[in-house]
Amino acid sequence: MIGNTRATATGSAQNDLVTRHPLGLAPSSDRVVAKLFLPGEEGSQPHSRAAGIVARALALPEREVDSLVADLLDRFEPRHQDYRGILARHAAVVVPRVPVPAELSPARSLLLGACFTAEYAVEGAAVTNPSAVKHPDQAGLPSGALRLALSLRAVGEGHLSSIGFAAAVIGPGPAVRLEPRTGPLTTGVAVPVEWEAARLRAVLTEHGLDDEVTRAVLQSLDPPRPGSEPDPDLSRAFAAVPPDLLRRPQAPGILAGIRSIAGALRRVEFPSDSALPQRVLWPTVSSESNGMEDARFVRFTAPDGTVDYRATYTAFDGTDISPRLLTSPDLRVFTTAPLAGPAARNKGMALFPRLVGGRHLALCRSDGESTGLTASDDGQVWEPARPLHGPRAAFELLQVGNCGSPIETAAGWLTLTHGVGPMRTYTIGAILLDLDDPGRVVAALPEPLLAPIGQETEGYVPNVVYSCGSLVHHGLLWLPYGIGDTRIGMASVPVDRLLARMVPAV
Structure with a gap:
């Protein structure tokens, strides 16, 4: 047949x-997105180069900063939705490296963000x-x-x-x-989502986390009594772990593993x-x-x-x-x-x-x-x-x-x-x-x-x-x-x- x-x-x-x-x-x-770019951390180099880049961006005269940013906006703003917002978010990643007394003009903030942004052609290969x-x-x-x-x-x-x-x-x-x-x-825009205890329990078990510290965290997420609402706040669940369990040598690693998986x-x-x-x-x-x-x-x-x-x-x-x-x-x-x-x-x-x-x-x-x-x-x-x-x-x-x-x-x-x-x-x-x-x-x-x-x-x-x-x-x-x-x-x-x-x- x-x-x-x-x-x-x-x-x-x-x-x-x-x-x-x-x-x-x-x-x-030509289908591009603007992604965070951290020189040194993007490849195999062991140290970030962010501090030197921030220092050089802060040292530029304001007039040159204004000219650079005007050129950036002219070239790249039509290629991206909310280009200024993207630069602002990427600048916020490295703001802790800015000396406390420094006050950044709007243009310098945008320039700082652009130094840590790169275009990526999502279909550049296939x-x-x-x-x-x-x-x-x-x-x-x-x-x-x-x-x-x-x-x-x-x-x-x-x-x-x-x-x-x-x-x-x-x-x-x-x-x-x-x-x-x-x-x-x-x-x-990506945002975290709150877990249900049963779902988190299954995923943690899948990753080999089935110990007393983990069980204490999950117990805090579960409803305290039938019919009551669960508390999905992971931070409060961590805080509720008994101190005796937290003193165990394995506890910090277990809590880090739970936090990493919950962030998924x-x-x-x-x-x-x-x-x-x-x-x-x-x-x-x-x-x-x-x-x-x-x-x-x-x-x-x-x-x-x-x-x-x-x-x-x-x-x-x-x-x-x-x-x-x-x-x-x-x-x-x-x-x-x-x-x-x-x-x-x-x-x-x-x-x-x-x-x-x-x-x-x-x-x-x-x-x-x-x-x-x-x-x-x-x-x-x-x-x-x-x-x-x-x-x-x-x-x-x-x-x-x-x-x-x-x-x-x-x-x-x-x-x-x-x-x-x-x-x-x-x-x-x-x-x-x-x-x-x-x-x-x-x-x-x-x-x-x-x-x-x-x-x-x-x-x-x-x-x-x-x-x-x-x-x-x-x-x-x-x-x-x-x-x-x-x-x-x-x-x-x-x-x-x-x-x-x-x-x-x-």
Whole structure:
């Protein structure tokens, strides 16, 4: 029952179900953010050079300062949202190095901030690995059209990844167009978020913190009696630890570990007048200091009918990876938090768009080469995965994983997969999971749905097509996909023909 395929000049097979659209999204080096720059501390030098820089900035004549700042504002203010506010925040970082009697003019404060600011081209190297969800704003569209919110992995200098966005319109029919990505970028404002004791307890346990000092802190966060409100203030919880415990030699290190982990919960708010393509989720915690990779967004519907946006992504600190969770009501305000549990220890988690059997479900790749299914009561702490789909076909001999969240159809959960085969070629396949029991694969596409052909075999990482999420609109599966870890394309597939091409699982 293998469907018709035709050979290409590259030796791959092009599936006749797929239509590739002339929508291409390439990296734009003019998409820049202004980030904090601390000479000496940004690289491998052991000492900061900030003191000397501050002294030289303070020694400049006021007239020269005014001229420098006027030039800076002329050149850079149009490129950034709230450029003066950014400089002021960065100046505040080094203000403790300013001699106490010194009074800084507004211009000198801005100059000081500019000395510790650098532009970073978020897409200077690549833009890849997209996911697609229904955009929260559907205004101004003709009948039959749908606006998509596309998440993107943007890669810049030093291979640092952030999460960017684009908007596209699909329909009516097989039409697709990318909306303009104009205007200055913004990384929003990051603020800490208060923890719930149960959630913090799970994450601390995940990091090996299960001792009497930790338990004393958590006890102070818990409600003192049934029905009373918890106190989420971590500082008061620290102060409530019995003095005898604080005298233990390990106590300072334990408290520092708790504070570090508690700081891993963040909320990022973007200006209300910013458009989605102007927003960039930039690393804000230590676990993602070397990048935020491969966000898999899904539009999640709760049992009461409320809808929000959720995504898992991989945080990388230069040594270790850790899955994290993004939640947002509107793609403007985001909360980011660590995930816990045995299944949350590898790349590639993908959330189901609703509860199944009263529980949160997710696909994962706990063993590094197979797809598993995991469950959670709260969507934060995930149970050990059970095997679901391993490497079997020729195009997935090395490993297999998911290409985003499962899509609900009348026939079952349509799940796109990525398979890695000979010559480390990445292709996109498809399996079908039972609607009521997603732990059971009921059918699979026997050949790749999408394989790199022609110029798709070229890129920063050759022979790779990869997606982090797709959706169905008016009977068509719309599949944005990364090409060579460099750029993005768009394909569509008739869902009924795709399901008909699948063969029962054995």
